[in-house]
Amino acid sequence: MRLAKxxxxxxxxxxxxxxxxxxxxxxxxxxxxxxxxxxxxxHRVVQPKLVIDVKNLRELxxxxxxxxxxxxxxxxxxxxxxxxxxxRERYPLVAEAxxxxxxxxxxxxxxVAGNLCQNTRCRYYNQTHFxxxxxxxxxxxxxxxxxxxxxxxxxxxxxxxxxAPALMCCEALLTLRGPQGVRSIGVGELFARDGKAPFTLxxxxxxxxxxxxxAAAPANGWRGDYKKLRQRGSIDFPLLSVAVAARRxxxxxxxxxxxxxxxxxSYPLRVPKAEEALRGTALDDDAIAEASxxxxxxxxxxxxxxxxxxxxxxxxxxxxxxxxxxxxxxxx
Amino acid sequence: xxxxxxxxxxxxxxELMQTFAYPHLTLLEVVxxxxxxxxxKRSCDFGECGACTMLVDGVPHLSxxxxxxxxxxxxITTIEGLAWEGTLHPVQQAFVSLGGIQCGFCTPGFIMTxxxxxxxxxxxxxxxxxHALAGNLCRCTGYVKILDAVxxxxxxxxxxxxxxxxx
Ligand SMILES: Cc1cc2nc3c(=O)[nH]c(=O)nc-3n(C[C@H](O)[C@H](O)[C@H](O)COP(=O)(O)OP(=O)(O)OC[C@H]3O[C@@H](n4cnc5c(N)ncnc54)[C@H](O)[C@@H]3O)c2cc1C
Ligand code: SF4
Numbered sequence: 001m002r003l004a005k006x007x008x009x010x011x012x013x014x015x016x017x018x019x020x021x022x023x024x025x026x027x028x029x030x031x032x033x034x035x036x037x038x039x040x041x042x043h044r045v046v047q048p049k050l051v052i053d054v055k056n057l058r059e060l061x062x063x064x065x066x067x068x069x070x071x072x073x074x075x076x077x078x079x080x081x082x083x084x085x086x087x088r089e090r091y092p093l094v095a096e097a098x099x100x101x102x103x104x105x106x107x108x109x110x111x112v113a114g115n116l117c118q119n120t121r122c123r124y125y126n127q128t129h130f131x132x133x134x135x136x137x138x139x140x141x142x143x144x145x146x147x148x149x150x151x152x153x154x155x156x157x158x159x160x161x162x163x164a165p166a167l168m169c170c171e172a173l174l175t176l177r178g179p180q181g182v183r184s185i186g187v188g189e190l191f192a193r194d195g196k197a198p199f200t201l202x203x204x205x206x207x208x209x210x211x212x213x214x215a216a217a218p219a220n221g222w223r224g225d226y227k228k229l230r231q232r233g234s235i236d237f238p239l240l241s242v243a244v245a246a247r248r249x250x251x252x253x254x255x256x257x258x259x260x261x262x263x264x265x266s267y268p269l270r271v272p273k274a275e276e277a278l279r280g281t282a283l284d285d286d287a288i289a290e291a292s293x294x295x296x297x298x299x300x301x302x303x304x305x306x307x308x309x310x311x312x313x314x315x316x317x318x319x320x321x322x323x324x325x326x327x328x329x330x331x332x
Numbered sequence: 333x334x335x336x337x338x339x340x341x342x343x344x345x346x347e348l349m350q351t352f353a354y355p356h357l358t359l360l361e362v363v364x365x366x367x368x369x370x371x372x373k374r375s376c377d378f379g380e381c382g383a384c385t386m387l388v389d390g391v392p393h394l395s396x397x398x399x400x401x402x403x404x405x406x407x408i409t410t411i412e413g414l415a416w417e418g419t420l421h422p423v424q425q426a427f428v429s430l431g432g433i434q435c436g437f438c439t440p441g442f443i444m445t446x447x448x449x450x451x452x453x454x455x456x457x458x459x460x461x462x463h464a465l466a467g468n469l470c471r472c473t474g475y476v477k478i479l480d481a482v483x484x485x486x487x488x489x490x491x492x493x494x495x496x497x498x499x
Contacts, residue, residue, distance in 0.1 A: 001378070003357075008399065010401065034402065038358075038379070038399065039397060051355075053402050056402065102467065103468075105379075105393070109398070234466035
């Protein structure tokens, strides 16, 4: 299938890219590896007049250590990131999540920022124009009605990013650059909790860097595990992703735990109630069972794919339990 | 806004190739339709099956979802660029010798992915080969003979490497 027509901007510098984006933000999209956006353009669900190449910006391709942590340029590919000793050894949870994205081809093409900013998905949306033509366009595709909720003007399309939950467990920070300057946000703040407009990026803003803070590294007692459910282990998007990290204090008690889920609703989410169930415990079976139950009872689940929410909830419980047991084994 | 064809220069299999193309064309479309190199296959056309795999600076890319202009200035390798003076690349030869091919449609993609893997890691284990090839789908062979072919090519490449180191 052919891409819909667009102009293509080839900025040489980040400054040029920001200028083009600021001038034409309403009609432009950015191109990272293109493994998400080009497919949506082929499907005609996204129809930009201008595509701005940000993947080739050298200024956005790096992995380096700074005083605060390990800084990753937004256009670094997932493959470069997961292969870097700085990430692999200090943030194995993030490397594991990146390694589970699509197949190796997607990891080699896809960028860190593109993975975070991938569009939300729904069985009525990620379809060809021909398929969708059978009925009026749904709300996200600029129609009126949501076919999942059977209501007008709502959208529950699901976020399927794999790296986001792992980055949330590290409390990673994002640097954003836009017409109003540069700002830093927590990775969780990137998500607008809206299926139709999933991100909080302001007009003309782009991600320039992802920072993995030193505090989240194993050297500071953190252990993590990543679990992913998918139809085919080889290439598929997650039906469910679960990232878990826990830090033990000197006495072997769990000082802090973080649990994040993806592919359950329009944004990746932490589940604080489940995290609290672990604090101060020895990660014993009872505490793990309670945390797993609480994680599975997180709200706002809605079925937008082919797997029932009941099954997903069951698998959240299984994954959180397995991940915590693995962390307990590793710590011991 | 008027959309125009623009001059596009790509380096393919070591040769500089020029054309005029609309900016929305994919690498696969330009390579097949403008340059007549039809070895890379158009199959799912949505980045799911790997049949269109080409190497961009040695890295496997799904050319059906790669915008051609985004790889300007890079070294592109297609299946046509592998054989050298009539001799097949060890990966190609292994696919032929060990029956890693049935209908043949997915084959160029598999070979490009396998070549890239062995270039960066001639010692790749079976597990690593399986992981690298996960993005290439085949509906005929059942994958066993493909895996055998890549394992055998890996031995070949290692032996050639050892010989080169000696001489
Ligand atoms: C078969 C298949 C399987 C897949 N499986 C998975 C999977 O299992 N898990 C998963 O997470 N993803 C999966 N994906 C989706 C995709 O491959 C990855 O999410 C990939 O990391 C996207 O990165 P990209 O650079 O290619 O994004 P692009 O497609 O280039 O961009 C995605 C979005 O991010 C925006 N963007 C790009 N750069 C920036 C920036 N610097 N600042 C702000 N916005 C930016 C773009 O404008 C676009 O809207 C799959 C895709 C396919 C085709
Ligand atoms: S959740 Fe509703 S509005 Fe959103 S993509 Fe699906 S059908 Fe469309």
